[in-house]
Amino acid sequence: MKSNSKALSAPYTIWMTVFIVLPMLLVGYFALTDRAGNFTLENLLSVGQYSNVFLRSIWLGALATLISLLLGYPLAYIISKMSVKRQSMMVMLVMLPMWMNFLLRTYAWMSLLEDNGLINAALAAVGLPRVHMINTAGAVVLGMVYNYIPYMILPLYSVLTKIDQNVIEAAQDLGANDRKVFLKVVLPMSMPGVISGVTMVFVPAVSTFIISKMLGGGGNLLIGDLIDMQFLGSAYNPNLGSAISLVLMVIILICMGIMNQFDDGENVGGGVMI
Numbered sequence: 001m002k003s004n005s006k007a008l009s010a011p012y013t014i015w016m017t018v019f020i021v022l023p024m025l026l027v028g029y030f031a032l033t034d035r036a037g038n039f040t041l042e043n044l045l046s047v048g049q050y051s052n053v054f055l056r057s058i059w060l061g062a063l064a065t066l067i068s069l070l071l072g073y074p075l076a077y078i079i080s081k082m083s084v085k086r087q088s089m090m091v092m093l094v095m096l097p098m099w100m101n102f103l104l105r106t107y108a109w110m111s112l113l114e115d116n117g118l119i120n121a122a123l124a125a126v127g128l129p130r131v132h133m134i135n136t137a138g139a140v141v142l143g144m145v146y147n148y149i150p151y152m153i154l155p156l157y158s159v160l161t162k163i164d165q166n167v168i169e170a171a172q173d174l175g176a177n178d179r180k181v182f183l184k185v186v187l188p189m190s191m192p193g194v195i196s197g198v199t200m201v202f203v204p205a206v207s208t209f210i211i212s213k214m215l216g217g218g219g220n221l222l223i224g225d226l227i228d229m230q231f232l233g234s235a236y237n238p239n240l241g242s243a244i245s246l247v248l249m250v251i252i253l254i255c256m257g258i259m260n261q262f263d264d265g266e267n268v269g270g271g272v273m274i
Contacts, residue, residue, distance in 0.1 A: 030242035043243035061206030064144035076156035135217030159193030
């Protein structure tokens with residue numbers, strides 16, 4: 001039995017080794033060596049000069065995650081209360097933008113937000129002043145929310161649909177109003193979905209680069225842009241780029257560890273006492 005299990009898991013082990021373990025080892029190697037291959041900590045020490053870029057990336061990523069949660073939770077809750085047929089249709093509509101190329105979706109927002117774009121043209125048509133939206137931090141956050149909010153909605157919807165309606169009705173029978181039912185029953189039971197959604201949005205948001213490059217301009221440099229510059233830009237320096245990537249991985253792991261502290265696994269089967 002054990003030999004069969006090992007045989008079945010062999011392809012996955014090979015896949016993880018080739019596409020996860022080896023790339024991470026290469027990142028660690030380049031981060032801890034210079035161009036001649038000698039061991040050095042200079043690359044990691046040089047990352048400190050980009051602390052403002054790290055802070056900006058974390059701030060914008062966290063803001064996009066919060067907005068996605070505030071918008072995604074009510075929508076996921078509404079979908080979970082619909083009939084099964086309507087749920088399928090709404091989930092398909094949520095996933096529909098993801099069927100389009102990521103780059104094309106971002107280009108579409110450029111057409112909407114630029115100074116002579118569709119939004120400003122509509123404002124001018126009704127006599128309102130034009131608004132500068134492109135190449136701003138707000139445009140970057142908007143692009144993050146638009147592209148990553150499905151990753152917030154889907155895990156929330158998955159958890160909310162599994163909440164037993166009898167539990168909610170029992171809380172109402174015990175005298176809890178709608179606010180208490182939500183705060184004491186629905187929200188605690190949906191925390192695994194919240195944590196999954198926050199993680200799935202924050203990780204790509206904090207490390208994104210194409211959104212900030214296209215919607216933020218040169219004044220909103222993020223960690224992803226910085227790494228991209230080290231590998232593809234004129235200042236080619238894969239050692240420094242690997243060091244920045246290594247620090248980013250550590251930051252993401254710390255954030256995920258903090259988020260996991262809010263999920264003790266006790267809220268999957270039921271809520272807390274009213």
